[in-house]
Amino acid sequence: MLNKKLLVIVLLLLASTAHAQTRIDWPRYQDSAVDLMQKYLRINTSNPPGNEIEAAKWFKAIFDQNGIQNEIFEYAPGRANIIARIKGNGSKRPIILLSHTDVVTADASAWEADPFSGEIRQGTIFGRGAIDMKSVGLVQLMTMLIVKQQNIPLSRDLIFLATADEEVHDEGSIWMIANKAELFKDAEYLITEGGDNLLEGSAVRYVGVDVAEKAPFWLQLTATGQPGHGSRPIADSATNRLVRAMNRIINWDTPIKLLPAVEKFFKDVAPLQSESMRPKFANIRESLNDAAFVRELSGQREYNFLVRNTISLTMLSGSKQTNVIPTVATCNLDVRLLPGEKPEEFLATLKTVIADPTIKVENVNTFKPPNSSPLDTELFTIISQVTKVNHPEAIVTTKMLSGYTEAQLYRQLGVVAYGWAPFYTTIEENQGVHGNNERISVKNIREGTREFFEVVRQISQ
Ligand SMILES: [Zn+2]
Incomplete structure (x- = not known):
């Protein structure tokens, strides 16, 4: 009798858990997502100075309320990370x-x-x-809350x-990574x-998952030479030699290199191209042997950086006066290296291009090795599938x-790191990033909450 009663209770419990898992009250969670988005935006974490402790405390209160284990690390006054x-x-x-x-x-x-303010105007936060x-x-917070509240296995x-x-x-x-890596490095x-x-x-053209990033390798060139009066030119002055070197650099076409992720991108977006470009994108590896095609592609800013290390000449300095030939002239180059590149090898090649051993070339930033994550993973497949369910017209690439x-810091730990978010914004909306009137539609928050959860649920089944 007792056993029978127990069995009934167990069955009831099982049924209710199964019920909880399958029935998620989406409108309620989506309302809550919009409300929490507004509240999060009201926390001023402008950096500098950051004051991220306020955001960390806000997350902590929500996690505590929901019985989710969490910890804040205030590594400097007002500067804090939170892990849950x-x-x-x-x-x-x-x-x-x-x-x-x-x-x-x-x-x-x-x-x-x-x-x-987190103010909503015409459907936009x-x-x-x-x-x-x-x-x-x-x-990401909403996913944690839904998993916890719905008891998702x-x-x-x-x-x-x-x-x-x-x-x-x-x-x-x-x-x-330096102090608490044991909490996440596995x-x-x-x-x-x-x-x-x-x-x-209203059509999602493509969803680009960031699997690789280039890395800044900033360089400063310094030329030194005899100073003098501008009325008596010096043929090998610092400025003249620097300009000759810069000329060689900007006329140098860095070699074409095609990474697997980039090859996949060109193939995937081939259907979006004009009729003449379509087969060239589809067979990008072959097309890159064609000098005319390379010239055309190199002229397109959105594609050129994908296939080579790039160099932008950005800062210049010489004399402060028109009639003074300076002792020192400098310029800075914003070099961006592809994943897998060795900065010292690039530097050695660049020096041969400069072809002037009197010019000093120095690295002036902290170089973080560029890296990439594999493409053929379960997570990539799930992101594609979930995207296709909601946006059948989209190409996932x-x-x-x-x-x-x-992501670059965490890839070095051996973690497969992807940049991906289920938000679909227009070019105009994207201009708000680091610019004025940064905003996101309420629709993106509502639907993104569900799409993000779905990806995490499937990869964690
Ligand atoms: Zn950012």
Whole structure:
């Protein structure tokens, strides 16, 4: 009798858990996502100075309320990271949901709405960080809450990690990796910012998952020479030699290199090209042997950086007076290296291009080795599938960033790190990133909450 009663209770319990898992009250969670997005945007984490402790405390209160284990690390006064974890059954390695809580500064006078108001105007939420990247942190938070509240079974731990200072020195992530790596370094996957999705009208053209990034390798060239009066030219003055060297550099076509992720990108977006370009993109490896095609591609800024190391001449300095030939002339180059490149090898080649041993060439930034993650993973497949369900017209592809994200730091731990977010913004909306009137549609937050959860649920089944 007792056993029978127990059995009934167990069955009832099982039924109710199954029920909880399958029935998610989406409108309620989506309302809550919009409300929390507004609140998060109201926390002023402009960096400098950052003051990310306020964001960390805000997350902590929510995690505490929901019984989710979490810890704040205040590594410097006012500068803090937060990590939270929901345990899985341990059959798979963890996944990290990574975001940064700091934002770049905003000039309120140039905005339509206060950058720290989270105000909604015509279906759009305004706020510094609306795209970069409080919205991503928000859908990651919502995923944690839904998993916990709905008792979703997990094969792997979910690790929520929100860091400080990404916009300036990456101190938050660097500190975590140096001091607390044992909390997350066994992870298999990581999702953070960096994806590049293209929305045209109401159609999602492509979803670009960031699997690789280039790395800045900044150089300064210094030429020195005899000073003199401008009325008596010196043929090999510092300025003249520097200009000759710069001329050789800007006329140098760095070699073409095609990485697997980039090859996939060209093939995937081939159908979006004009009729004449379509077969060339589809057979990009072959096309790159054709000098005329390379010339054409090199002239297109959005494609050129994908296939080579690039050099932009940015800073110049010489004399402060027109009639003075200076002793020293300098210029700075913003060099961006492809994943897998060795900076010392690039430097050696560049020196042969400069062909003037009297010119000093120095690296003037902290070089972080560029790296990439594999493409043929379960996570990539799931992102593709979930995207296709919601946007059947979209091409899901790989996108190498010309810029830099924290993914590079975590890839060095052996974690497969992707930049991806289920937000579909127009070119105009993207101009708000680091600019004025940064904003995201309520629709993106509502639907993104569900899409992000779905990817994490499937990879953690
Ligand atoms: Zn960012």
